[in-house]
Amino acid sequence: MRPIRIALTKGRLEKDTIKLFEKLGFDCEQLHNKGRKLILQIPDANLEIVLAKAADVITYIEHGVCDMGVVGKDTILEYGGTFFEVADLGFGRCKFALAGKKGEDFYAGYAEKTIATKYPNVTHQFFESKGMDVKIVKIEGSVELAPLLGLSDAIVDIVETGSTLKENGLEVYEDVTAISARLIVNTVSLKLRKAEIETVINYIEKALAE
Numbered sequence: 485m486r487p488i489r490i491a492l493t494k495g496r497l498e499k500d501t502i503k504l505f506e507k508l509g510f511d512c513e514q515l516h517n518k519g520r521k522l523i524l525q526i527p528d529a530n531l532e533i534v535l536a537k538a539a540d541v542i543t544y545i546e547h548g549v550c551d552m553g554v555v556g557k558d559t560i561l562e563y564g565g566t567f568f569e570v571a572d573l574g575f576g577r578c579k580f581a582l583a584g585k586k587g588e589d590f591y592a593g594y595a596e597k598t599i600a601t602k603y604p605n606v607t608h609q610f611f612e613s614k615g616m617d618v619k620i621v622k623i624e625g626s627v628e629l630a631p632l633l634g635l636s637d638a639i640v641d642i643v644e645t646g647s648t649l650k651e652n653g654l655e656v657y658e659d660v661t662a663i664s665a666r667l668i669v670n671t672v673s674l675k676l677r678k679a680e681i682e683t684v685i686n687y688i689e690k691a692l693a694e
């Protein structure tokens with residue numbers, strides 16, 4: 485049987501996830517010296533680590549080719565899917581916020597608003613919950629440009645330190661939802677390899693409580 489596979493979101497969540505694995509006592513030598521390798525071993529724990537883009541972590545878990553995953557709540561809210569969300573890992577903290585040019589009253593006037601975002605589903609749900617019709621424009625990155633260039637009235641985007649907004653003359657109008665990294669598990673794996681997966685979850689929960 486193959487080792488339990490954990491899909492790890494590349495980029496901002498990588499360092500803190502490795503720190504957590506080290507706290508569990510795992511040998512993370514391969515993770516530290518990965519070079520361009522995408523599949524790495526934690527030999528002493530019989531775990532295999534797969535490095536993937538955020539949305540792909542969910543895809544690999546849903547298809548059952550990875551058993552567990554570490555992914556931001558932002559990705560879970562945007563892409564959804566069938567899996568168990570078993571723990572809030574407490575790192576990767578940031579938030580979704582509605583933001584726009586400083587000093588403007590977003591809710592003034594009756595004209596339909598245009599919102600630019602990398603997260604159309606989160607944005608749709610946010611405005612639907614307010615009973616407000618908006619036009620959503622999908623942007624792939626540096627979403628802050630959209631209101632500055634006059635493409636949108638506001639953005640829904642991730643805010644962490646707030647520096648990107650501040651340095652571009654923008655401000656938060658309203659918080660949408662808090663975000664942090666989550667541990668997710670394939671529903672079938674949790675049944676078929678229950679003991680092994682629960683051992684990892686228990687280790688993680690113990691480390692988080694320390």
Ligand SMILES: Nc1ncnc2c1ncn2[C@@H]1O[C@H](COP(=O)(O)OP(=O)(O)OP(=O)(O)O)[C@@H](O)[C@H]1O
Binds near residue numbers: 537557665
């Ligand atoms: N300032 C931030 N901006 C974006 N994501 C953040 C931030 N702080 C924490 N995160 C978390 O880190 C996760 C990974 O973000 P990262 O920017 O590394 O990859 P990404 O969102 O796929 O972006 P890119 O397409 O630029 O690689 C996000 O899904 C989110 O949960």
Ligand SMILES: O=P(O)(O)OC[C@H]1O[C@H](OP(=O)(O)OP(=O)(O)O)[C@H](O)[C@@H]1O
Binds near residue numbers: 626649
């Ligand atoms: O509040 P801050 O600490 O400034 O962080 C928020 C910024 O970081 C993210 O962008 P990222 O760097 O991932 O680039 P992107 O816009 O190309 O996605 C996010 O989309 C914001 O632009």
